[in-house]
Amino acid sequence: MVETESDEILRDADKKDVALxxxxxxxxxxxxxxxxxxxxxxxxxxxxxHNASIMNAIGACGLQLYNFGQTVSLVFFSETWKPDSFYDxxxxxxxxxxxxxxxxxxxxxxxxxxxxxxxxxxYEPPRYMSITQAVSQLIEIEELRxxxxxxxxxxxAIAMSRVGGSEGQExxxxxxxxxxxxxPPEVFGEPLHSLVIVGRRLHHLEVEYAETFxxxxxxxxxxxxxxxGCALD
Amino acid sequence: MVETESDEILRDADKKDVALxxxxxxxxxxxxxxxxxxxxxxxxxxxxxHNASIMNAIGACGLQLYNFGQTVSLVFFSETWKPDSFYDxxxxxxxxxxxxxxxxxxxxxxxxxxxxxxxxxxYEPPRYMSITQAVSQLIEIEELRxxxxxxxxxxxAIAMSRVGGSEGQExxxxxxxxxxxxxPPEVFGEPLHSLVIVGRRLHHLEVEYAETFxxxxxxxxxxxxxxxGCALD
Numbered sequence: 001m002v003e004t005e006s007d008e009i010l011r012d013a014d015k016k017d018v019a020l021x022x023x024x025x026x027x028x029x030x031x032x033x034x035x036x037x038x039x040x041x042x043x044x045x046x047x048x049x050h051n052a053s054i055m056n057a058i059g060a061c062g063l064q065l066y067n068f069g070q071t072v073s074l075v076f077f078s079e080t081w082k083p084d085s086f087y088d089x090x091x092x093x094x095x096x097x098x099x100x101x102x103x104x105x106x107x108x109x110x111x112x113x114x115x116x117x118x119x120x121x122x123y124e125p126p127r128y129m130s131i132t133q134a135v136s137q138l139i140e141i142e143e144l145r146x147x148x149x150x151x152x153x154x155x156x157a158i159a160m161s162r163v164g165g166s167e168g169q170e171x172x173x174x175x176x177x178x179x180x181x182x183x184p185p186e187v188f189g190e191p192l193h194s195l196v197i198v199g200r201r202l203h204h205l206e207v208e209y210a211e212t213f214x215x216x217x218x219x220x221x222x223x224x225x226x227x228x229g230c231a232l233d
Numbered sequence: 234m235v236e237t238e239s240d241e242i243l244r245d246a247d248k249k250d251v252a253l254x255x256x257x258x259x260x261x262x263x264x265x266x267x268x269x270x271x272x273x274x275x276x277x278x279x280x281x282x283h284n285a286s287i288m289n290a291i292g293a294c295g296l297q298l299y300n301f302g303q304t305v306s307l308v309f310f311s312e313t314w315k316p317d318s319f320y321d322x323x324x325x326x327x328x329x330x331x332x333x334x335x336x337x338x339x340x341x342x343x344x345x346x347x348x349x350x351x352x353x354x355x356y357e358p359p360r361y362m363s364i365t366q367a368v369s370q371l372i373e374i375e376e377l378r379x380x381x382x383x384x385x386x387x388x389x390a391i392a393m394s395r396v397g398g399s400e401g402q403e404x405x406x407x408x409x410x411x412x413x414x415x416x417p418p419e420v421f422g423e424p425l426h427s428l429v430i431v432g433r434r435l436h437h438l439e440v441e442y443a444e445t446f447x448x449x450x451x452x453x454x455x456x457x458x459x460x461x462g463c464a465l466d
Contacts, residue, residue, distance in 0.1 A: 025285060027292025033442055040445065048293060050285035050397040052258060055298050057283040059260025065288050066304040070331055073299070096325050098303055164283040209266055212273065 006035045013044045025053035054163060054194055058101050061158040061172055061196055062209025068101060069093030069199070075105045076129060077137055084141045087150075090197055094149040097201030102138075104129035104193050128191030131159040131173075135181045135195070149197075152178035154227045156198035156220070158210055161189040175215035176223055183215065202230045239268045246277045258286035287396060287427055291334050294391040294405055294429055295442025301334060302326030302432070308338045309362060310370055317374045320383075323430055327382040330434030335371075337362035337426050361424030364392040364406075368414045368428070382430075385411035387460045389431035389453070391443055394422045408448035409456055416448065435463045 002009070002020070009020060026032045026048050039046045059065050070093060072086040086102070093100045107127040115122045135157070142150035149155065155177050162169040171189035173180065207224040214220035224230040235242070235253070242253060259265045259281050272279045292298050303326060305319040319335070326333045340360040348355045368390070375383035382388065388410050395402040404422035406413065440457040447453035457463040 025289045025292060028289065028298060030297060030438070033292075033295060033297070033438065037438070037442060047400075048397075050290040050293070052283035052285055053289040055289040056258045056261065056286040059258060059266075060281060060283070062266060064263060064266070065261060066306070068304075069302050070329075071299040071301075092329050096303075096329075164281075167280075205263070205266065205270070209270060 002031045002035060006038055009035065010039055010042060010044060013039065014042065022051075025051050025055065028053045028055060052164060054103065055101070057163045058160065058194065058196060060163055060170075061160055061174070061213070063099050063158070063196060063198065063206050064203065067097075067099050067199065067201055067203075067206075069096060069098035071101045071103060073103045073105070074129065074134055074137060074195075076107065076127070076133075077140070082137075082141070084145065087141050087145050087147065091147050091149050094147075094197070094199055096199070098199040100197040100199070102134065102195040102197060104131075104134050104195065106192070129193065130185060130191070131161075131180060131188045131193045131195060132183070132185060134193070135177050138197075139177060139181070150177060152176065152181070154223065156202075156223055156228070158196040158198065158213065159188055159193065160196070161191065161193045163194065172210075172213040173215060174210045174213040174220060176219065179215040179219065198228070200228055202228045204230055204232050207232060235264045235268060239271055242268065243272055243275060243277060246272065247275065255284075258284050258288065261286050261288060285397060287336065288334070290396045291393065291427065291429060293396055293403070294393055294407070294446070296332050296391070296429060296431065296439050297436065300332050300432065300434055300436075300439075302329060302331035304334045304336060306336045306338070307362065307367055307370060307428075309340065309360070309366075310373070315370075315374070317378065320374050320378050320380065324380050324382050327380075327430070327432055329432070331432040333430040333432070335367065335428040335430060337364075337367050337428065339425070362426065363418060363424070364394070364413060364421045364426045364428060365416070365418060367426070368410050371430075372410060372414070383410060385409065385414070387456065389435075389456055389461070391429040391431065391446065392421055392426065393429070394424065394426045396427065405443075405446040406448060407443045407446040407453060409452065412448040412452065431461070433461055435461045437463055437465050440465060 036046050070089055072089045074086055090100045110124045138150045139152055153176055157177055158174040159180055161171045207230055211217055211220055225232045269279050303322055305322045307319055323333045343357045371383045372385055386409055390410055390413055391407040392413055394404045440463055444450055444453055458465045
């Protein structure tokens with residue numbers, strides 16, 4: 001893990017070239033900003049090669065990037081821990097009519113509480129949050145907070161998986177939250193999954209573009225028109 | 234131009250492979266979404282290859298991507314035309330404490346009014362908005378609108394040029410708007426330029442990271458601390 005092993009990564013970097021290969025753009029994660037700061041303090045020159053990232057590739061769903069507000073992350077809920085600050089962020093975006101990219105949690109190299117307590121380096125199988133789980137967590141918090149921004153039958157969303165992946169890997173599925181929730185898991189394909197919550201500042205070209213991916217074209221259009229107030233033919 | 238020649242680009246695309254190479258990510262511009270819609274209506278299969286874009290490479294300034302609100306574009310003002318709707322968008326972001334990426338205007342293949350009127354295909358030399366011009370336009374509109382979001386001595390910004398460019402090409406300069414305005418043009422390097430307006434939801438790690446690029450480190454830190462209320466040592 002970059003977080004815990006940055007000293008190791010940087011150990012001989014003042015004497016020889018060291019490369020750190022990451023998924024997406026290096027500046028997508030605070031961790032990488034942090035390792036550059038450490039390198040700087042050690043007077044190690046750093047060169048960054050930018051890359052496509054979900055932060056821009058999300059445009060593949062047909063919503064315009066300049067209509068997105070801040071990006072939020074959604075973590076796996078447990079029985080006792082259901083952090084919901086993402087809700088305030090989505091609401092801030094929604095109040096301005098902006099779309100929200102929701103990044104879904106990944107658990108890799110996690111230890112069970114027992115293994116952690118006993119100091120056993122045995123790791124749980126990796127877990128990737130699915131669209132189904134994400135949507136059900138969103139709805140759970142909407143029921144609690146009642147802000148009216150994540151209403152199952154009225155809020156449009158676009159599920160995306162393996163964006164930019166090779167032929168047949170990428171999946172894009174659009175619909176109301178309840179339509180997405182009722183899809184069998186295989187519809188969304190393999191992880192990683194991301195979810196976009198559609199904001200009210202919705203352009204008819206965005207609706208048309210994403211219609212191709214709709215669970216149900218008719219309800220996609222009618223929700224865009226009647227709930228979002230989008231001018232469609 | 235893709236806008237006017239999309240039919241030409243797509244003409245034989247049902248019979249042979251046609252590639253359209255663009256700057257940044259294809260979904261960064263509405264134009265490309267539009268040409269994909271046209272291709273779809275002609276039943277021409279399309280494959281998109283994602284790429285790094287200023288929308289994510291902007292993270293190189295040290296501000297975290299999830300703290301950015303919507304992106305705005307700033308066009309060249311003329312004597313008679315000074316569109317200022319960007320101001321409302323920056324204000325929406327600023328009210329929530331979010332950073333704003335400001336994309337600066339480019340004029341290529343423009344005709345003078347006279348040449349246009351006479352139907353002469355003579356084009357003006359390309360123009361790229363500089364940081365200096367951008368900042369002075371922002372301040373001009375602030376003086377008109379008085380929203381207090383683009384105050385010369387109190388608002389922090391980060392100028393970026395040729396992000397991701399080869400050694401010595403990329404420039405990053407941070408400071409108050411008035412500090413940026415008083416820099417000689419060569420400080421910002423060659424176009425293309427972009428500008429980030431720093432929002433109040435500013436983390437001390439962001440301040441530290443961008444301090445390296447500051448016109449004046451002391452005023453960078455003191456503005457972050459005293460005006461933005463950022464907890465610094």
